Amino acid sequence: MATFTALLASMSHKDGHFQVAPGEEWGQGRTLYGGITLALAAHAARLTFPDLPQMRAAQAAFTGPASGSLTIKPFKVAAGKSSAFIGVDIETEIGTALRATFCYGVSRQSVFSHSNLAIPKVEKPEQCPTFFRSDFAPRFTGQFDGRLAGRAGIISGSDTPDLLTWIRHRDTEVADSEAGLIALADALPPAAMMMFTEPSPVSTATWSMEFLTEHYTNRSWHLMRTLAEHVGDGYSSQHMNVWSEDGRALMVARQLVTIYC
Numbered sequence: 074m075a076t077f078t079a080l081l082a083s084m085s086h087k088d089g090h091f092q093v094a095p096g097e098e099w100g101q102g103r104t105l106y107g108g109i110t111l112a113l114a115a116h117a118a119r120l121t122f123p124d125l126p127q128m129r130a131a132q133a134a135f136t137g138p139a140s141g142s143l144t145i146k147p148f149k150v151a152a153g154k155s156s157a158f159i160g161v162d163i164e165t166e167i168g169t170a171l172r173a174t175f176c177y178g179v180s181r182q183s184v185f186s187h188s189n190l191a192i193p194k195v196e197k198p199e200q201c202p203t204f205f206r207s208d209f210a211p212r213f214t215g216q217f218d219g220r221l222a223g224r225a226g227i228i229s230g231s232d233t234p235d236l237l238t239w240i241r242h243r244d245t246e247v248a249d250s251e252a253g254l255i256a257l258a259d260a261l262p263p264a265a266m267m268m269f270t271e272p273s274p275v276s277t278a279t280w281s282m283e284f285l286t287e288h289y290t291n292r293s294w295h296l297m298r299t300l301a302e303h304v305g306d307g308y309s310s311q312h313m314n315v316w317s318e319d320g321r322a323l324m325v326a327r328q329l330v331t332i333y334c
Contacts (some may be wrong), residue, residue: 216243
């Protein structure tokens, strides 16, 4: 099973584009899971424009299934003295699978500092039950170690779709980069699946995120909270938070998820 580090290293470059063919171990049904697709795009952007400052935000539209050989096309949208916007398209033999925009910006001195993102009080990962243990877990979840930190898990018939989970890469060589955090942050099922009573397909349509740190610890545990704020008409709108094991807020995000039940 190719690790995350090995997958990034397998990307080849030609004429400004990258090629990569992730194996089935990164699959979710007939496509790659969204986190690895966007992580590949982020890594390609960083390789193409190595002088970019810290990533501050990303927006992604998953416009089609990503499978087989992928062509990754980074391009500059705009750049100034302190910020830059980079677009990345990922294409397959049948069409565009991803259209993403990344925002980068240098740190600025400011007299203001505030955060209302305290990490929830939960048991330590070692004291929590294993999360990825069901027969219907997608193949890619074998790349991650997860522990259920909340009271209920997925497909539990819960009327409170608020998922708390510890998660980390199994890849012990994963770099401390935004790509590694992106891959990790989409490894969990949507919170709406807590309401399910039997398995049913889901798919991410859009994902936007903001990065709150310049310092990543991708080989460590991360606590994720995913809250489905509205579920209806075959869609779920969810809010997501990611903290480091020592309690630092790393990311806030939103996803629109398609539900097929």
